[in-house]
Amino acid sequence: MDNLIKKLTQNKWTLPLLLGAILYGKSLFLLVTLYDASARVFMMSLLSIAPILVIVSFSFLFEGRKKLWYFFFVNIGYSILFYADMTYFDGLNRLFSFYVLYLKNISPEFAASTSEYFMNLNFLVFVDLPFFLYIMLKSKKVIGKSIRQKNRELRMKRWGLFGTAFALSFMLMVTQFMTVRKTAGIENYENHALLLSPVGNHMVNLATFIRDSVKKLNEEEIASIEGWYDENASHFSVADEYKDLKGLLAGKNLIVVHFESLESFALDYTWQGQEITPNLNKLIKNSINFTNVREQIQEGVSSDAELMFNTGLYPTQKGSAFMSYGENEYFGLPKLLKNEGYETSAIHGDMAAFWNRDIVYPNIGIERYVDEELFEDKRYSGLGILDESLFKQSVKEIERSTKPYYSYVMTVTSHTPFTIEEEHRYLGIPWDNHDAGYLESIHYTDHYLGEFYKELEAKGELENTALIVFGDHEGVHKYHDSNLPDNEKKLPFFIHIPGMEEMEINTLGGQVDMLPTILYLLGVDEDLYTDKVMGSNLFREGEGSVVMATGEVLGDPKDYDHLFNAPYISNLIITGDYFRAAEKDVDITPNTQMVEEEKNKSH
Incomplete structure (x- = not known):
C-alpha cells in the first residue's frame, strides 16, 4: 500500500x-x-x-x-x-x-x-x-x-x-x-445528460446560475421582450362564435381549485363501475370545458402551475421562479382583481414558507394567505393537511370574505407518494401499488370537493360565483411506471358556472393560456394586459398550439419561431425582473362597470 x-x-x-x-x-x-x-x-x-x-x-x-x-x-x-x-x-x-x-x-x-x-x-x-x-x-x-x-x-x-x-x-x-x-434535441432538457455529458451539463448549469444571479436587462433585451409582446398580440384574437362570451365572468366571485396531480385520463376512468372523479364529471356538465390543455411546468412543479395561472408567464428554464425570483415585480390576476375591489386570498394546507409562497403571494396580489397554522383541523396525510380539512376551512374563509372575492384553494392529498391511509381509500381497490394509491387519492380529493360544493350551494355562495378547476401537472405518470391509460401530458381545465350548459373547447393549448382566457371572460380590456401576459386566448381561431416543457412545439403554428422563443423570452422577463427594469405599470385597475355594479348590489 x-x-x-x-x-x-x-x-x-x-x-x-x-x-x-x-x-x-x-x-x-x-x-x-x-x-x-x-x-x-x-x-x-x-x-x-x-x-x-x-x-x-x-x-x-x-x-x-x-x-x-x-x-x-x-x-x-x-x-x-x-x-x-x-x-x-x-x-x-x-x-x-x-x-x-x-x-x-x-x-x-x-x-x-x-x-x-x-x-x-x-x-x-x-x-x-x-x-x-x-x-x-x-x-x-x-x-x-x-x-x-x-x-x-x-x-x-x-x-x-x-x-x-x-x-x-x-x-x-x-x-x-x-x-x-x-444538434436536434438539445432543446429537450431530457437529452442534456447525453448531449452535454453529465460533467459538461453541470458546467453549463453553474455558468448560467452565476449569470442569472447577477442578471440585469440591457436595452437590447428589453426591446426584444417588447417586440415579442407586440408580435404576440394576435394570439388574443377570438373566433366569432365566442365573442359573446366576453365579460361572462365580470363581477362574479371566483373560486379557483388548484387540483394537485390531476390528470385528464382520470375523468373518464372507472374501477368496477365506480367513477374516479364523479363530482368533477358532474361539475363539467355545467362548465366551459377545455379538453386539450397540456402540462408546461418545469422544475418549480406545482409552483410553476401557480405562476402560469396567476401571472401568464412561462416558468424559468432552471429552478423555480417562486424560490429564486419571489421578490420580483409581477402582473397577476389577483393583483388586477384586488385593484378592482375584490378581496383576494389563498388557502393551502402546508406551512406558509413552503415554496416561498409567503413572499410571492403578496407580490401577485394575494392579501390573505391561510396556511396550515390557521387551520382548525390539522389532520395530516402524506405531504400536508388532509383535503377534507382544506375544503372545510375554505368554506369558512369564503363565508368571511367580502364580495366580490377571489379564493385560490390548493389541494395536497392527491400529491405523490400516493400512500393515502386505508381509512381514506373509498374505492376499495385491492392493488398495493402506486396506480391504486393514485386513483384512491384523486377519488378522495374529488369526494371532498363535492362536499365543498354542496356546502357552498347550501349557504348561497354560488349564486354569483364561478368555480375554476385545473390540474397542475401529471401525477402517477410523472413519478412512476404505470399501467393506467396514457395521459399525454393532458390536464383538466374547466370553468363552472351554475346553470350553464356544457361548452367544450378543443383548442390545443397549455397552462400559460389559462390566464388570457380568464381575462377575456372577465371582460378586461386587452390593452391592459397584452404587454404583460404571454400565451393565447383558448377561444382563438384554429386548432391552437403549445410549447411543451421539453421545448417541443405541438400544433402547426404559422409563427413557429415566435412561439418557440416564448419560454426563453419569459426566462428573460423573470430573471431580469423585466416589469421593474422597464418600469411597467403592473398595478393596473380595469374599468369594468359590472364589478362596481355587483359591489353596489352586495351592499
Whole structure:
C-alpha cells in the first residue's frame, strides 16, 4: 500500500489519468442508469471526455498529498452530484440543478414524496470512496507533511503543464458545446445528460446560475421582450362564435381549485363501475370545458402551475421562479382583481414558507394567505393537511370574505407518494401499488370537493360565483411506471358556472393560456394586459398550439419561431425582473362597470 501511495503522488500522470478514468466510469454508469445500456449511449458517453479533462487539468497544479486531496474531493464531489442527478431525474426527468439551492423553504413533509427514490443501485456511485478515504488517511504517514516547492523552474513547469492541459481541453469542450447547440434535441432538457455529458451539463448549469444571479436587462433585451409582446398580440384574437362570451365572468366571485396531480385520463376512468372523479364529471356538465390543455411546468412543479395561472408567464428554464425570483415585480390576476375591489386570498394546507409562497403571494396580489397554522383541523396525510380539512376551512374563509372575492384553494392529498391511509381509500381497490394509491387519492380529493360544493350551494355562495378547476401537472405518470391509460401530458381545465350548459373547447393549448382566457371572460380590456401576459386566448381561431416543457412545439403554428422563443423570452422577463427594469405599470385597475355594479348590489 505504501508503494501504491508513493506511485500515485510521485508520478505526475498517474493520479490525473486515474481521476479521469473514474469520472468517465461514473458518467457512463449515470448515463446507463438514466437511459439504457446501448451502443448509442456508450458512443454518446465519449462526449464526457473533454469536460472531464478540464477538471483533471487542475490536478497538475498540486503535488504530494495536495494532489491526493484534490483527487479525493473531486471524486467525492462528483459522486454526490451524480447521485443527486440520478435521484432528481427519477422525479423530474432532468439532471440536478444548482438553482434548487434556493429551495430553502421546502417543508419536512416534502421528503415523503422523494424518499422512495433514494434506496436503489444508484449508491454504487460511492463504492470506491471508502478505499480512497483509506489511502488519504494512510498517506499522511507515508508522505509526511508536504514541502513547499521553492524551485521556480519546477513551479513554472507545473503551471505550464496545467495551462497546456486546460487550454486544449477547454477549447475542445467549447467547440463540442457549440456543435451540440445545433444538434436536434438539445432543446429537450431530457437529452442534456447525453448531449452535454453529465460533467459538461453541470458546467453549463453553474455558468448560467452565476449569470442569472447577477442578471440585469440591457436595452437590447428589453426591446426584444417588447417586440415579442407586440408580435404576440394576435394570439388574443377570438373566433366569432365566442365573442359573446366576453365579460361572462365580470363581477362574479371566483373560486379557483388548484387540483394537485390531476390528470385528464382520470375523468373518464372507472374501477368496477365506480367513477374516479364523479363530482368533477358532474361539475363539467355545467362548465366551459377545455379538453386539450397540456402540462408546461418545469422544475418549480406545482409552483410553476401557480405562476402560469396567476401571472401568464412561462416558468424559468432552471429552478423555480417562486424560490429564486419571489421578490420580483409581477402582473397577476389577483393583483388586477384586488385593484378592482375584490378581496383576494389563498388557502393551502402546508406551512406558509413552503415554496416561498409567503413572499410571492403578496407580490401577485394575494392579501390573505391561510396556511396550515390557521387551520382548525390539522389532520395530516402524506405531504400536508388532509383535503377534507382544506375544503372545510375554505368554506369558512369564503363565508368571511367580502364580495366580490377571489379564493385560490390548493389541494395536497392527491400529491405523490400516493400512500393515502386505508381509512381514506373509498374505492376499495385491492392493488398495493402506486396506480391504486393514485386513483384512491384523486377519488378522495374529488369526494371532498363535492362536499365543498354542496356546502357552498347550501349557504348561497354560488349564486354569483364561478368555480375554476385545473390540474397542475401529471401525477402517477410523472413519478412512476404505470399501467393506467396514457395521459399525454393532458390536464383538466374547466370553468363552472351554475346553470350553464356544457361548452367544450378543443383548442390545443397549455397552462400559460389559462390566464388570457380568464381575462377575456372577465371582460378586461386587452390593452391592459397584452404587454404583460404571454400565451393565447383558448377561444382563438384554429386548432391552437403549445410549447411543451421539453421545448417541443405541438400544433402547426404559422409563427413557429415566435412561439418557440416564448419560454426563453419569459426566462428573460423573470430573471431580469423585466416589469421593474422597464418600469411597467403592473398595478393596473380595469374599468369594468359590472364589478362596481355587483359591489353596489352586495351592499
